[in-house]
Each structure stands twice: as C-alpha cells, then as structure tokens.
Amino acid sequence: xxxxxxxxxxxxxxxxxxxxxxxxxxxxxxxxxxxxxSRGDRGLDKVNPDRERGDMVAEGR
Numbered sequence: 001x002x003x004x005x006x007x008x009x010x011x012x013x014x015x016x017x018x019x020x021x022x023x024x025x026x027x028x029x030x031x032x033x034x035x036x037x038s039r040g041d042r043g044l045d046k047v048n049p050d051r052e053r054g055d056m057v058a059e060g061r
Contacts, residue, residue, distance in 0.1 A: 009034070010049035 034047040
C-alpha cells in the first residue's frame with residue numbers, strides 16, 4: 001500500500017498482526033513484519049514500530 005499520511009509505523013504493524021490473527025488462514029501467514037519500499041533508491045527496509053520516530057511511514061520517509 002502506498003505511504004499514507006496519518007498512519008504510523010506502529011499502526012501499520014498492528015494492522016498486519018490483526019489481519020494475520022483474524023482474516024488470513026494460519027497456513028498462509030508469512031510473518032507479521034512490515035517493509036517499506038523506496039522506489040527512488042529501490043531499497044527495502046523493515047519497519048520497526050518500536051523506533052522513537054514511529055511516524056516515519058506517515059512522513060513519507
């Protein structure tokens with residue numbers, strides 16, 4: 001999903017965890033991890049909801 005103003009890294013991680021527990025079949029769960037892809041540098045970074053700067057996704061990096 002594209003970066004969305006107002007959604008924090010913690011909220012995004014919580015959303016994935018909640019979906020994995022309530023919607024996704026157990027055999028289809030890969031992980032609770034969330035990753036941010038930067039098209040500009042073609043980089044993939046694991047989102048850390050415990051980081052102090054927890055609003056990084058909302059800020060568009």
